[in-house]
Amino acid sequence: MKTEVKPITEQSLAEGGALIRAGELVGMPTETVYGLGGNALSADAALRIFEAKGRPADNPLIVHVSCMEEIPPLVRAIPKAAKRLMEAFWPGPMTLILPKADCIPSEVSAGLDTVGIRLPSSAAARGLIRAAGVPIAAPSGNRSGRPSPTTAQHMLEDMDGRIPLILDDGPCAVGVESSVIDATGETPVILRPGGITPEMVEQVLGRVSVDEHVMSPLREGEIVRSPGMKYRHYAPKAKTIIYEGDASRVVAAICRQYDEAAAAGERVAILGFDEHDFGNRTRISLGSASRPQDAAARLFSALRELDERGETMALCEAVGLSGIGLAVMNRMGRAAAFDIRQV
Ligand code: AMP
Ligand code: MG
Numbered sequence: 001m002k003t004e005v006k007p008i009t010e011q012s013l014a015e016g017g018a019l020i021r022a023g024e025l026v027g028m029p030t031e032t033v034y035g036l037g038g039n040a041l042s043a044d045a046a047l048r049i050f051e052a053k054g055r056p057a058d059n060p061l062i063v064h065v066s067c068m069e070e071i072p073p074l075v076r077a078i079p080k081a082a083k084r085l086m087e088a089f090w091p092g093p094m095t096l097i098l099p100k101a102d103c104i105p106s107e108v109s110a111g112l113d114t115v116g117i118r119l120p121s122s123a124a125a126r127g128l129i130r131a132a133g134v135p136i137a138a139p140s141g142n143r144s145g146r147p148s149p150t151t152a153q154h155m156l157e158d159m160d161g162r163i164p165l166i167l168d169d170g171p172c173a174v175g176v177e178s179s180v181i182d183a184t185g186e187t188p189v190i191l192r193p194g195g196i197t198p199e200m201v202e203q204v205l206g207r208v209s210v211d212e213h214v215m216s217p218l219r220e221g222e223i224v225r226s227p228g229m230k231y232r233h234y235a236p237k238a239k240t241i242i243y244e245g246d247a248s249r250v251v252a253a254i255c256r257q258y259d260e261a262a263a264a265g266e267r268v269a270i271l272g273f274d275e276h277d278f279g280n281r282t283r284i285s286l287g288s289a290s291r292p293q294d295a296a297a298r299l300f301s302a303l304r305e306l307d308e309r310g311e312t313m314a315l316c317e318a319v320g321l322s323g324i325g326l327a328v329m330n331r332m333g334r335a336a337a338f339d340i341r342q343v
Helices: 010-021 043-053 080-089 123-132 152-159 198-205 247-263 292-308 325-335
Strands: 004-007 026-028 035-039 062-064 094-099 114-118 165-168 179-182 189-192 239-244 268-272 283-285 313-317 340-342
Touching (some): 010 026, 026 123, 026 152, 152 292, 247 268
Parallel strands (some): 026 165, 239 340
Antiparallel strands (some): 094 114, 179 189
């Protein structure tokens, strides 16, 4: 199969919508990352998504809608707290886990009784959903285990020959996947941090709860509330280490480790901030230290670059855990198997 990449036009959206209605898969840009979209009401389309990604069948898909009115038929109930989050943060980078209605095939929800629903802010994503005339199930558009795609080019690298069309809307504004919030109960729990931060949720509800696995690896045999937590994600081939602490000590520790490893024959790269001086050592920029949203937008592309360049070791500057920093550190932490060194 030949994979075409097309810019967003009325015509390409109509073509994408027709492909989805016909049971095919389409690369869908959103404000978070590029998704691999298929008809959310079709078990066959869901199976195709799992196959194209190489995704374990027990990891459920998020269902995307183009407006609030499309939600009631997809769920059995909308608890009060969920309603308030929807009103505050949709359209936007937030997925709510809700009790699933029967029209969602169990292949989409991976056998769970709940379903993740998201109303994206991306006009391209909503245009595609409207053109398809059905909700779109879309996980991130990477092959399983690779960093999520934040450009159409990334998605082509992973999906070339596997799907007919990728819609290109440029680089994603947020750059990390949506916040996943279990909203089935009266106290919503953040299962995966993202662009809607714990602080933002707390402002609306007066309380917030964050799953303990967001910043820690799983222990053997542990049961998780979100199947995606089980899987090793975003792992570059390079051995990845994170340094956390006062900026000048972090820079010094990274430079020391860099020189030692380089002398031992490793190919080393630093994921670091523009303000910090690493001399002429190889650095992939995470943007400005004062704007954690830069690191969010650049992290996945930086992880891909490590592999492309054949680096064998990556030394990363940590980001503070407030705001979107928690989402950045959750993804960076998993890429580093939570090897975080305090300096
Ligand atoms: P991705 O599709 O790659 O953005 O990953 C979706 C994430 O949402 C995974 O971590 C899933 O485990 C999680 N997720 C989706 N649906 C549910 C659900 N019904 N219950 C809990 N977690 C879910
Ligand atoms: Mg993913």
